[in-house]
Amino acid sequence: MALQLLALRFLLVLLxxxxxxxxxxxxxxxxxxxxxxxxxxxxxxDSRLRLAPDQENYKKNEEVKLSCIDGFQASFTHVKCxxxxxxxxxxxxxxxxxxxxxxxxxxxxRIRSSVxxxxxxxxxxxxxxxxxxxxxxxxxxRLPDACQQVRARCRLEKNSSLPCEAEEVKGEEMLHGxxxxxxxxxxxxxxxxxxxxxxxxxxxxxxxxxxxEETVPDKPEKLWLDPxxxxxxxxxxPSCKGEIIGYQLNVTARSAQDGSFxxxxxxxxxxxxxxxxxxEHSPGSSYVVTVRGLxxxxxxAASLWQFQTDxxxxxxxxxxxxxxxxxxxxxxxxxxxPLRPVxxxxxxxxxxxxxxxxxxxxxxxxxxxxxxxxxxxxxxQPGTYVAAVLNLxxxxxxxxxxxxxxxxxxxxxxxxxxxxxxxxxxxxxxQQADKFTCVCxxxxxxxxxxxxxxxxxxxxxxxxxxxFLVSAGILWFVLCRKRKSLPSKAKEDN
Numbered sequence: 001m002a003l004q005l006l007a008l009r010f011l012l013v014l015l016x017x018x019x020x021x022x023x024x025x026x027x028x029x030x031x032x033x034x035x036x037x038x039x040x041x042x043x044x045x046d047s048r049l050r051l052a053p054d055q056e057n058y059k060k061n062e063e064v065k066l067s068c069i070d071g072f073q074a075s076f077t078h079v080k081c082x083x084x085x086x087x088x089x090x091x092x093x094x095x096x097x098x099x100x101x102x103x104x105x106x107x108x109x110r111i112r113s114s115v116x117x118x119x120x121x122x123x124x125x126x127x128x129x130x131x132x133x134x135x136x137x138x139x140x141x142r143l144p145d146a147c148q149q150v151r152a153r154c155r156l157e158k159n160s161s162l163p164c165e166a167e168e169v170k171g172e173e174m175l176h177g178x179x180x181x182x183x184x185x186x187x188x189x190x191x192x193x194x195x196x197x198x199x200x201x202x203x204x205x206x207x208x209x210x211x212x213e214e215t216v217p218d219k220p221e222k223l224w225l226d227p228x229x230x231x232x233x234x235x236x237x238p239s240c241k242g243e244i245i246g247y248q249l250n251v252t253a254r255s256a257q258d259g260s261f262x263x264x265x266x267x268x269x270x271x272x273x274x275x276x277x278x279x280e281h282s283p284g285s286s287y288v289v290t291v292r293g294l295x296x297x298x299x300x301a302a303s304l305w306q307f308q309t310d311x312x313x314x315x316x317x318x319x320x321x322x323x324x325x326x327x328x329x330x331x332x333x334x335x336x337x338p339l340r341p342v343x344x345x346x347x348x349x350x351x352x353x354x355x356x357x358x359x360x361x362x363x364x365x366x367x368x369x370x371x372x373x374x375x376x377x378x379x380x381q382p383g384t385y386v387a388a389v390l391n392l393x394x395x396x397x398x399x400x401x402x403x404x405x406x407x408x409x410x411x412x413x414x415x416x417x418x419x420x421x422x423x424x425x426x427x428x429x430x431q432q433a434d435k436f437t438c439v440c441x442x443x444x445x446x447x448x449x450x451x452x453x454x455x456x457x458x459x460x461x462x463x464x465x466x467x468f469l470v471s472a473g474i475l476w477f478v479l480c481r482k483r484k485s486l487p488s489k490a491k492e493d494n
Contacts, residue, residue: 049074064079079102083095120199123138134187150175155168159192189242190212214242216297217242223305231278243296246294247294255285256285260322261438263436326338337397337399342437355368358382358418359421364384
């Protein structure tokens with residue numbers, strides 16, 4: 001009897017241990033146990049993710065909504081917890097916890113990597129282009145479904161510290177597709193603008209502030225001569241189209257006695273200077289002064305002021321009377337220039353440039369005098385070029401167009417049928433000013449053209465001699481007729 005009671009107690013203890021052992025084996029973390037747990041832990045994904053509902057544990061198949069901060073979107077917007085068989089151990093399946101995500105078609109797929117907050121829209125690096133009047137960039141959408149309502153706009157930056165007022169930019173553009181180019185409408189130079197791409201009503205995907213490039217400034221206004229100081233004055237330019245870094249002042253003087261003599265001075269003044277004394281006035285001379293503003297983009301339009309030393313302020317064209325040349329040969333393409341040194345002071349530079357301009361236009365001649373001409377180029381049409389560099393100390397007759405080379409310059413043959421102006425130029429340069437002094441020679445290389453002075457003298461002598469011979473012949477003829485008539489008249493008288 002005692003043995004039966006002992007055996008019964010042993011069986012009761014054994015039966016009481018079996019449920020505890022079975023509960024332990026149902027834990028999914030134990031190999032060989034079936035997965036019956038109905039709760040999942042909060043997934044350890046991107047810290048920027050927002051889960052709704054926001055809790056530490058979720059029921060199996062409970063749908064959870066994911067979101068991100070503005071400008072980002074979760075790679076899956078809806079997820080839920082599930083399980084799958086990992087392996088079979090001792091004939092029993094081993095389960096593990098998995099998360100499923102809803103795709104664009106509404107189906108559930110296994111999430112095999114971490115869910116992250118990613119940029120909905122990206123601007124392609126290196127594609128930002130800024131000019132003086134436009135801003136352009138290329139964009140790409142990583143989540144096409146989320147980009148269907150994306151809009152882009154340009155706006156004037158209100159907090160800009162620039163001194164000039166600018167008009168507001170109107171309008172915006174809806175982006176289409178997975179990639180494209182967004183260009184702001186016409187903008188104003190040297191002005192701050194913000195470029196914004198957003199999802200209505202207020203989700204900012206991309207924002208950037210840029211300043212348009214500089215351009216050349218407007219021309220200075222209110223140019224006048226201060227009679228008390230003899231200085232030319234002008235109103236300072238505002239930095240509306242670029243930072244004003246200085247002014248360029250050009251002074252052109254031409255003598256009334258010698259129209260072939262041209263003197264030009266180009267000065268570079270700082271941005272704080274708004275006046276400059278003019279050169280001493282020579283009697284009977286004419287002056288033209290231009291003032292330009294300078295930015296990093298270059299020189300702007302010029303304001304012009306012209307006056308004469310006779311007290312007249314009425315603008316009138318400068319008299320361009322170039323010197324003549326001799327021995328013009330259209331067949332050989334040459335002409336002889338009677339050159340004289342331009343330098344007046346003994347210590348002045350002696351190196352003169354001989355510049356050829358294939359025109360008689362006065363504006364082109366003045367531009368060549370203060371320009372930067374290059375050596376002759378046979379592949380181009382006749383234009384402006386340096387024919388020679390001369391070390392002049394005494395007068396010399398120079399044959400222009402004889403084909404010689406020297407110091408990197410070619411004295412190329414002149415082309416028949418062209419008008420030419422030759423400039424003998426002397427240049428003096430300093431850190432703040434360039435001074436150009438030119439003497440011009442004008443001629444045309446045309447067959448049958450009016451001859452030079454020496455040829456004209458010979459022709460006049462020949463013409464006068466011919467007239468003299470014709471007159472003598474007529475006189476001799478009259479005298480001969482008179483002699484023949486005298487004897488017949490004497491006979492009639494007898």
